[in-house]
Amino acid sequence: MKTRIGVIFGGRSTEHEISVISASQAMHAINRDRFDVTPIYITKDGKWYTGDALLDVANYRNIPALLARCKQVYMRPETGNFNLYLAKKPFWGSDIATTLDVIIPVLHGSNGEDGTLEGLLETIGIPFAGCNTLSSANGMDKITMKMILKDAGIPVVDYVWFTDKQWFRERDALVERIESTIGYPVIVKPANLGSSVGIGRADNREQLLDRVSDAERYSTRIIVEDLVENLQEINCSVLGDCDEYTMSVLEEPIKTGDFLTYEDKYMGGTKGAKGMQASQKRIPAELPADETERIKFLAGETFRVLSCHGVSRVDVIIDRDTRNIYVNEINTIPGSLSFYLWEATGLTFEKLMERLVALAIKRRREMAQKTQTYDRNIFSLGGGGVKGAKGCKGSKI
Ligand SMILES: Nc1ncnc2c1ncn2[C@@H]1O[C@H](COP(=O)(O)OP(=O)(O)O)[C@@H](O)[C@H]1O
Ligand SMILES: [Mg+2]
Known part of the structure; x- marks a missing residue:
């Protein structure tokens, strides 16, 4: 039987459209001989939909028409329940749209890349690709992230x-x-x-x-x-988990103004949004070997100390006057999943998607080996503090 992948994208985020593009690219890269793909689109007001019409980016020009061709769905926050349910229960038959084996969140920005969706997936217990709740939240918040990096001795401004x-x-x-x-x-x-x-x-x-x-x-x-006045920006993708990870070749995004804008990143000077891979960039970045090595090392360290998982992209800033290197940020669900960096490193997009699924399943297996609950019912123990629940009053805390 094929592994059933749910790809969740869109969402209540300023980067909603970019997520639609990244997810569409990712869904088309997945090998359909090995995997079934269910697109799960979250609208800007937070409703979930599924349907094949979601696979074509052109359909997003008219969202009401697109949604009319799809079905509203939801997952229940119950541990071990991997079903996707139809919001409108059919008159007869089951209300289960499908059952999933693994989820790949391809959401950028708030309410998705920040640990909120990851928290729901952890509650359900379904294997999912990418950072868990903790590392997503730490990676998203520019303050918390810089605090952690600084404490680990990683240079930040x-x-x-x-x-x-x-x-x-x-x-x-x-x-x-x-x-x-x-x-x-x-x-x-x-x-x-x-x-x-x-x-x-x-x-x-x-x-x-x-x-x-x-x-x-x-x-x-x-x-x-x-503010680093005369800066050079370099990005490096990291793939794996915090115990075993590899770094991609480096890219240098090209900007048009003082700093990289939304347009620089996603429009790539062409008509219509094409996603992160369409932006102007130099791959591999032209840098001296020692700087390349240092940036790869810092990218890996950033991924490691934040306990990241799956595919991330670490963005660094070089001060052209001093050649000092600073880690600027980590994107735990990078635009286009950084596939173009992995292709340049020798890993196809198809293989990248397979790797994400394998990592998700591996993490779930490892988690299952940890004790999650303490298997003793304190209410069933006789004596002392248990006659009637007394909470803290009856305990020694
Ligand atoms: N400390 C800085 N000095 C100079 N330019 C910066 C600095 N931080 C960010 N920038 C510029 O602003 C852009 C966006 O900032 P960034 O922190 O990457 O936010 P975002 O999460 O929106 O990508 C960067 O790509 C870079 O061009
Ligand atoms: Mg950035």
Whole structure:
């Protein structure tokens, strides 16, 4: 029997459309002789749909018409229940649309790449590709990620972070701290968005106030970073799990302005969105051998200390004046799943998808060997504290 893969994509994210493109590329790369593929599209308002019409990107020009050709579905948050249910129970017959063996989340940004969906999948206990809840959440949040990397000795730019409420209450002190510890120019970012949304440069105090108000519209948590003026950006994909992983060749994305924009990343100067693989880039990046090695090492370390899984892309910044290298971010579900980097490394997209499935199943098997529940019912034990549940009152805590 073929392994049944569910590919989940779309979602409540500013990167919804990019996810549709990445998922479509991924679904077409999966070998249908070995796998059955069920597309599961999450709309911008969070409803799940399935149907073959979801396989063709052209159909997304008219979403209502597309959804009319699909069926609304859901999974139940029950451990061990891998069924996909029809939201509208049919008059007769089963309400099970299909049963899945493994899920590949291809969601970018919030409500998908950030651990929320991964949490649901862990609750259900179905094998799934990519980072678990913990590493997804840590990788998504630009503040938490930088804290962990810094603690592990991985170079990151200097930063100051705060919440919107802190900014409201202690603005003067925060501005003072930013100016004395980092100094202008700075770059202001909402902590948990991708695709350069809400990101802006500030060269003075007035601009800083403006940029923070901008970023506040997107997130309660804001990070202000030292801006590397004369920078070179390099990306490296990492594949595996945190005990055994390999790095791809490096890419240098080409930007049109001060920093990489949404358009640079996904439009590739051509009409219509084509996804990350369509953007202008140099593969492999032209760098001295020692810098190439150092970037690969830092990418692997980033993947390892964040306990990542599956395929990620680590983006680094090189200061052209000093040649200092900083890890800027990790994308735990990278655009186009970084297939173009793996192809350049000698692994086909088809094989990459197989590897993701194998890794997902391996992790599930390893997890199953760990004790998950303590098999003793304290209510069934006689004596002392158990006569009537007393909670903390009856215990010694
Ligand atoms: N510290 C920095 N100094 C200079 N440019 C930066 C810095 N951080 C980010 N950028 C620029 O902004 C772009 C988007 O920032 P990034 O942190 O990668 O956010 P996103 O998650 O939106 O991709 C980067 O690709 C880079 O061009
Ligand atoms: Mg980025």
